[in-house]
Amino acid sequence: xxxxxxxxxxxxxxxxxxxxxxxxxxxxxxxxxxxxxxxxxxxxxxxxxxxxxxxxxxxxxxxxxxxxxxxxxxxxxxxxxxxxxxxxxxxxxxxxxxxxxxxxxxxxxxxxxxxxxxxxxxxxxxxxxxxxxxxxxxxxxxxxxxxxxxxxxxxxxxxxxxxxxxxxxxxxxxxxxxxxxxxxxxxxxxxxxxxxxxxxxxxxxxxxxxxxxxxxxxxxxxxxxxxxxxxxxxxxxxxxxxxxxxxxxxxxxxxxxxxxxxxxxxxxxxxxxxxxxxxxxxxxxxxxxxxxxxxxxxxxxxxxxxxxxxxxxxxxxxxxxxxxxxxxxxxxxxxxxxxxxxxxxxxxxxxxxxxxxxxxxxxxxxxxxxxxxxxxxxxxxxxxxxxxxxxxxxxxxxxxxxxxxxxxxxxxxxxxxxxxxxxxxxxxxxxxxxxxxxxxxxxxxxxxxxxxxxxxxxxxxxxxxxxxxxxxxxxxxxxxxxxxxxxxxxxxxxxxxxxxxxxxxxxxxxxxxxxxxxxxxxxxxxxxxxxxxxxxxxxxxxxxxxxxxxxx
Numbered sequence: 001x002x003x004x005x006x007x008x009x010x011x012x013x014x015x016x017x018x019x020x021x022x023x024x025x026x027x028x029x030x031x032x033x034x035x036x037x038x039x040x041x042x043x044x045x046x047x048x049x050x051x052x053x054x055x056x057x058x059x060x061x062x063x064x065x066x067x068x069x070x071x072x073x074x075x076x077x078x079x080x081x082x083x084x085x086x087x088x089x090x091x092x093x094x095x096x097x098x099x100x101x102x103x104x105x106x107x108x109x110x111x112x113x114x115x116x117x118x119x120x121x122x123x124x125x126x127x128x129x130x131x132x133x134x135x136x137x138x139x140x141x142x143x144x145x146x147x148x149x150x151x152x153x154x155x156x157x158x159x160x161x162x163x164x165x166x167x168x169x170x171x172x173x174x175x176x177x178x179x180x181x182x183x184x185x186x187x188x189x190x191x192x193x194x195x196x197x198x199x200x201x202x203x204x205x206x207x208x209x210x211x212x213x214x215x216x217x218x219x220x221x222x223x224x225x226x227x228x229x230x231x232x233x234x235x236x237x238x239x240x241x242x243x244x245x246x247x248x249x250x251x252x253x254x255x256x257x258x259x260x261x262x263x264x265x266x267x268x269x270x271x272x273x274x275x276x277x278x279x280x281x282x283x284x285x286x287x288x289x290x291x292x293x294x295x296x297x298x299x300x301x302x303x304x305x306x307x308x309x310x311x312x313x314x315x316x317x318x319x320x321x322x323x324x325x326x327x328x329x330x331x332x333x334x335x336x337x338x339x340x341x342x343x344x345x346x347x348x349x350x351x352x353x354x355x356x357x358x359x360x361x362x363x364x365x366x367x368x369x370x371x372x373x374x375x376x377x378x379x380x381x382x383x384x385x386x387x388x389x390x391x392x393x394x395x396x397x398x399x400x401x402x403x404x405x406x407x408x409x410x411x412x413x414x415x416x417x418x419x420x421x422x423x424x425x426x427x428x429x430x431x432x433x434x435x436x437x438x439x440x441x442x443x444x445x446x447x448x449x450x451x452x453x454x455x456x457x458x459x460x461x462x463x464x465x466x467x468x469x470x471x472x473x474x475x476x477x478x479x480x481x482x483x484x485x486x487x488x489x490x491x492x493x494x495x496x497x498x499x500x501x502x503x504x505x506x507x508x509x510x511x512x513x514x515x516x517x518x519x520x521x522x523x524x525x526x527x528x529x530x531x532x533x534x535x536x537x538x539x540x541x542x543x544x545x546x547x548x549x550x551x552x
Contacts, residue, residue: 047084059102187487
């Protein structure tokens, strides 16, 4: 193999001796004089460039281990040129006529970044971005004025390599801008509810027969009366008669409400079965054990008879006459709800930050192999997440996600209702927005909004009766519900810098917990004192703005 390589090197030397080569346009060439020695010398060559070497002795043979990476050419016995062909690494050895090593080179060819560096200087004139080639990859170092400028440099570098992943971006951003984001979520809800209905119950009895009419109020929107009261009329014209009872397993018989009980049982202390006879002659058997508490430990027939008489007088009561009850129910409710959430969050330029003030509630997701319920926790409350990017000119690009949620009974449901192991899951009322916006420091923008109005109304009536003049209103009920909602989400970013701790104010400044005597005697939870004397600006000695609420 060595002989073949020597032959190839000899052919290269002969061809070089007979030709005069001119360097190609745009090809850089470097010349260096070297002394004899066997230690390899490292040469870094951009692809497409050459390197000239003056030898201390006449060279006869040239050996290149990987001709696809670099070529070594003899222009004269003492002058050689090394040309970089493709990214990679190879060795070049030069021998004299006796086979001794004159020079050993370690040639490393990279992609070449001179053209890339010139382009970066034009597209990012304010930055100090440097490109360095390693084999067929490019490493970007230095500093950029903004994240946008660093992204542009990486995009330009990807055009000079064979694959985008061969660009290694190690550019740092000049400065350390920090962005504070103030978000305001304001919601106002108004609701009105109206209910009107007539509730009637009429019962007419004649001996053992009775007839009734009932029309309870039904509300199709809310399902039931939400509250309130009404005007009621009650007429009682019926007469009630108690039933009779007969004890068949003893010697006592009672009839009507004037029955007497002076005899005793002739059988067991309590009969096994007691037969009760109603006014129609129907027999109803009652187990004697159910009357065990009728006489306090004695076998008094009077006690048992009284218990039987109580059953008969209530279970077999008859009514003669008419009872009527009517109620006019009316209810009205007006509601107003205001929701204000102002989360603030600060992050370094280009970094993400998130914030949550609320809690987490368990949500069943399944069962394990032992049959135990497994749960996962879902957060709720006031949440904010954003990622700022400071652009040139003081503008800020924001990726914002804001959410305000609260637990509610609406939308909730119960798993296993009516059992001891039932689980009630609440619903969530959510206001959520996710946006990407661009605005200057100190500017404000409304990124989301909602204007909603809903009206629900239902009239429940008795078929055929609701169309009667005047009286028709007694056979129908009205349920009305109206809701109005207005919601806005506003963001305000600021480029901020640290300040002195003495200028910081917290909600706990000036708060003093009341003593036991103040709480017991005056019902105070915190101490009440006068306003402090005015002090210098920023000292915190004087109150500014609305006392009791931290504005800034």
